[in-house]
Amino acid sequence: MPSTAVPFPAHIRIAVMGAGAVGCYYGGMLARAGHDVVLIGRPAHVDAIRRDGLRLEAQTFDARIRLDASTEPSAVAGAQLVLFCVKSIDTEAAAEAMRPHLAPGALLLTLQNGVDNDIRLRAAVPQEVAAAVVYVASAMAGPGHVKHNGRGELVIAPSSQSAAVAALLEAAGVPTTVSPDVRGALWAKLILNCAYNALSAVTRLPYGRLVQVPGIPGVIDDLVAECLAVAKADGVQVPGDVPAAVARIAETMPAQFSSTAQDLARGKPSEVDHLNGFIAARGAALGVPVPVNRAMRALVKAREEEQAAAG
Numbered sequence: 001m002p003s004t005a006v007p008f009p010a011h012i013r014i015a016v017m018g019a020g021a022v023g024c025y026y027g028g029m030l031a032r033a034g035h036d037v038v039l040i041g042r043p044a045h046v047d048a049i050r051r052d053g054l055r056l057e058a059q060t061f062d063a064r065i066r067l068d069a070s071t072e073p074s075a076v077a078g079a080q081l082v083l084f085c086v087k088s089i090d091t092e093a094a095a096e097a098m099r100p101h102l103a104p105g106a107l108l109l110t111l112q113n114g115v116d117n118d119i120r121l122r123a124a125v126p127q128e129v130a131a132a133v134v135y136v137a138s139a140m141a142g143p144g145h146v147k148h149n150g151r152g153e154l155v156i157a158p159s160s161q162s163a164a165v166a167a168l169l170e171a172a173g174v175p176t177t178v179s180p181d182v183r184g185a186l187w188a189k190l191i192l193n194c195a196y197n198a199l200s201a202v203t204r205l206p207y208g209r210l211v212q213v214p215g216i217p218g219v220i221d222d223l224v225a226e227c228l229a230v231a232k233a234d235g236v237q238v239p240g241d242v243p244a245a246v247a248r249i250a251e252t253m254p255a256q257f258s259s260t261a262q263d264l265a266r267g268k269p270s271e272v273d274h275l276n277g278f279i280a281a282r283g284a285a286l287g288v289p290v291p292v293n294r295a296m297r298a299l300v301k302a303r304e305e306e307q308a309a310a311g
Contacts, residue, residue, distance in 0.1 A: 008080065008164045011035050015079035017094055018086035019045060019069070021138040021262070022111055024146040026083055026154075026174065028056035031067040033172035038068040038075045046071050048144025055145040073097035081107050081165060084121060087263075088114040088274035095124035102127050107161045111154070113193055113259065114274035115186040118157070130159040133185040137256040150253045157182035184239045191227040191238065193258075193275045195220045195246045198296035200258035201270065202303065208254025219292065220246065223276075226290040230279050233286040260300060267307050272300040 011034050016027040019041030031037040031054070039049060049069040056063055068075070076082055076098045086094040091112070102108075108129045110118045118131035133156075137149035153175040156162055162178045169176040179185060196207055199219065203210060211217055224246055231238050263270040276297040283290035 008161075008168050012080045012168070013078050014038075014081045014083065015076040016040060016083045016085060017073065017076060017098055018084065018090070020085060021140050021146055021259070022134060022136060023083060023085035024054060024140070025056070025136055025138040025148055025152070026085075026111065026169075027067070028054050028065050028146060029152075029172045029174055030169075031065050032056065032063065035168075035172070036068075038070055038079070040070050040073060040075050043071050044143045045069070045140070048142075052144060056148070057141065057145065058148040059150070074101045076103075076106075077101045078103055079106055081109065081161075081168075083111055084108050084117075085111045087269075088112055088117055088271045089269060091117050091120050092124055095121055099125050107159060107165065109156065109165065113189070113271050114278065115183070115190050128159055128161070130157045130162060130165075131182050131186060132156040133182060133189045135189070137253040139257065139262060149256045153177070155179050155182060155185050181237075181239060184237050187231050187236050187238050188240060188242060188245065190275065190278070191224055191231075191242055192246060192249055194227050194279055194293060194296075195223050196249060197258040197260040198272055198276050198300045199223075201260040201264050201272075202296070202299050204257075204261060204265075206255050206257050207250040211250040222292040223296065226283065226288070226293050227279050230283050230286060230288050230290060233288050234282060264300070264303055264307065269304060270300055272297050276300070 013036045014030055016023040016039045019039035027037045027039050046069040053064040053066045056065055106127050108121060108127055109132050110121055111132050111134045118129050122129040132154050134154060136152045139147050141147040155177045158178055158180055166176040166178050200210055224243060260270045260272055276293040279293040280290050280297055
């Protein structure tokens with residue numbers, strides 16, 4: 001149903017829970033548009049942002065944006081909109097940490113990989129939660145410095161405030177669509193992630209170079225076919241031409257390393273269990289063979305174990 005909510009005021013309080021590459025990009029765009037934004041993230045980023053502002057190196061501008069930053073989940077207090085951008089593995093813990101501080105009428109918008117984060121977050125907090133599908137290529141280029149490599153649009157689920165949120169984001173330069181089929185769109189994004197994330201992490205290659213490696217396009221085709229088979233068995237209708245969308249990723253984001261590759265490069269746990277691992281688990285539950293997704297999950301986990309052993 002279309003939202004009938006009253007539009008937000010011209011400038012509102014917005015909190016970004018999980019100020020990594022995605023959170024800093026959208027938080028930076030909203031702050032640049034004049035909103036009162038607080039980024040909640042790791043100390044190194046917070047210290048740099050407090051000292052020098054957030055450097056947002058976009059494709060059309062390079063600016064230092066002054067905004068608030070904190071390491072504390074309590075900084076969500078008073079926010080009318082919370083962009084929830086933590087890793088999927090941290091959803092419940094982050095929800096628990098910020099729950100006592102959330103304003104009763106806040107809307108939580110999940111900007112995360114995976115297809116079930118909004119469900120998990122909704123079970124953890126009483127506030128309204130809406131899922132969003134994120135199509136942006138961004139990376140942290142250093143403390144307090146986010147680099148935008150391409151795209152940037154959002155697809156958000158209907159809620160009592162979705163029309164107002166979409167208008168706010170559009171005014172900030174973020175193309176935004178409200179769609180009744182966000183579940184299908186989340187699956188479409190999941191398939192894109194399953195096609196590229198683990199491969200980029202294991203090979204340590206950006207998308208454009210990755211697809212030039214002999215044999216890799218065939219592996220990507222196999223990954224996508226398995227995901228579509230699981231979606232069909234799960235009763236999910238995935239919108240659009242998925243193979244064409246997968247091909248466009250390498251064309252539109254040739255320099256982008258996957259978020260999984262970025263996690264491993266920083267020695268951090270990845271979200272592979274919520275990507276290829278999710279397909280492997282659903283495939284097993286539904287009786288759909290998914291050997292390539294299962295193998296990609298195993299290879300990423302092996303890289304994580306290698307890094308953990310190296311200290």
